[in-house]
Amino acid sequence: MTRVGATRVGATRVGATQPSTTRYRQPVSLFWWTKRRSYLVFVLRELSSVAVAWFVVHFLLLVTAVHDGPAAYRAFLDWSATPLVLVVDLVALAFVVLHAVTWFTLAPKAIVVRMQGRPVPPRAVAAGHFGAWVVVSAIVAWVLVVML
Amino acid sequence: MAGPGRTARPSRAEAAAWLMFSAGGMVSALLVPVLVLLFGVLFPLGVLAPPDHAGLAALLAHPLVRILLLGLCVLALLHWAHRFRYTLVDGLQLGRMRGPISALCYAAVLAGSVWAAVVLLG
Numbered sequence: 001m002t003r004v005g006a007t008r009v010g011a012t013r014v015g016a017t018q019p020s021t022t023r024y025r026q027p028v029s030l031f032w033w034t035k036r037r038s039y040l041v042f043v044l045r046e047l048s049s050v051a052v053a054w055f056v057v058h059f060l061l062l063v064t065a066v067h068d069g070p071a072a073y074r075a076f077l078d079w080s081a082t083p084l085v086l087v088v089d090l091v092a093l094a095f096v097v098l099h100a101v102t103w104f105t106l107a108p109k110a111i112v113v114r115m116q117g118r119p120v121p122p123r124a125v126a127a128g129h130f131g132a133w134v135v136v137s138a139i140v141a142w143v144l145v146v147m148l
Numbered sequence: 149m150a151g152p153g154r155t156a157r158p159s160r161a162e163a164a165a166w167l168m169f170s171a172g173g174m175v176s177a178l179l180v181p182v183l184v185l186l187f188g189v190l191f192p193l194g195v196l197a198p199p200d201h202a203g204l205a206a207l208l209a210h211p212l213v214r215i216l217l218l219g220l221c222v223l224a225l226l227h228w229a230h231r232f233r234y235t236l237v238d239g240l241q242l243g244r245m246r247g248p249i250s251a252l253c254y255a256a257v258l259a260g261s262v263w264a265a266v267v268l269l270g
Contacts, residue, residue, distance in 0.1 A: 028241065030241065033239065043235070046231050046234065046235040046239065047235060048231075049227060049231035050228065050232065051184075052172075052176045052180060052224050052227055052228050053224070053225060053228040053232075053260075055176075055183065055184055055224065056221050056224050056225055056228075056260060056264070057260075058184075058187070058188060059183065059217075060263060060264055060267050060268075062187055063208060063217075063267050063268060064267050066201065066204050066205050066208055067205070067208075067267070070201040070202075073204070074201075077192050077198055078192075080187070080188065080191070081192035081193060081194075085192075086188075086189070086193070089184060089189055090188075092188065093181065093184045093188060093189060096180045096181045096184055099173070099176065099177055099180075100177035100178075100180075100181050103173050103174070103177040104177060110170070132178065133177065133178055133181075136178045136179060136182070137178075137181065137182035140179065140182045140186075141182055144186055144199050144204075145186070145197075145199075147203070148200055148203035148204055148207065
């Protein structure tokens with residue numbers, strides 16, 4: 001008798017000569033995300049992570065320049081003002097704003113907040129996140145623009 | 149144990165990746181837009197006066213600021229890695245290369261994190 005191992009969909013049986021199950025996968029175009037606006041927004045949202053990674057690179061270059069002295073800091077700001085870097089930063093800004101807006105909009109689906117035993121309405125959860133975004137951004141801008 | 153028709157339980161590593169993705173997504177959403185707007189656009193263009201070098205150097209010398217910025221950089225990279233590998237695997241249908249893609253993404257996170265630690269704490 002042939003010993004049959006644990007089967008999974010799409011897997012072959014251990015010891016069997018022929019696959020016991022076959023799974024049909026409908027071919028999907030590489031450009032499936034262009035078919036609908038919601039798909040496109042989804043892919044753009046996922047690609048926003050590249051802008052987040054670019055921010056880390058740009059920010060660490062800034063910190064390195066500050067450590068290297070006033071001349072290096074000035075040179076970093078001049079380099080950031082070159083057309084290519086400026087365009088990259090403008091595109092990155094659009095993507096990180098998309099990331100923030102979609103992240104805070106989806107927050108109520110990921111976080112269930114209860115107050116006095118009752119769930120807080122999703123709109124209030126999202127509003128709290130957007131409010132926190134405004135407050136944090138204002139504090140950072142105040143420190144960098146007004147204090148320093 | 150997952151049987152036929154059941155979804156396999158995610159591994160602890162996958163659960164940790166999702167947790168780090170969420171933490172990185174939150175801190176990135178809160179902090180990154182304003183930092184890109186200021187250091188990437190408004191300061192270089194001269195729309196706003198950039199911070200004085202001495203003041204910025206003093207701020208970056210504060211131990212708490214260094215640790216917070218290191219946390220931001222590491223979490224942001226972890227967020228990138230998780231989203232980017234799913235974008236490649238699902239978006240470009242590279243499911244067969246899931247393992248190497250994940251390894252490369254998290255190796256980049258490790259390299260970036262070491263760089264951030266050297267720059268911020270060194």
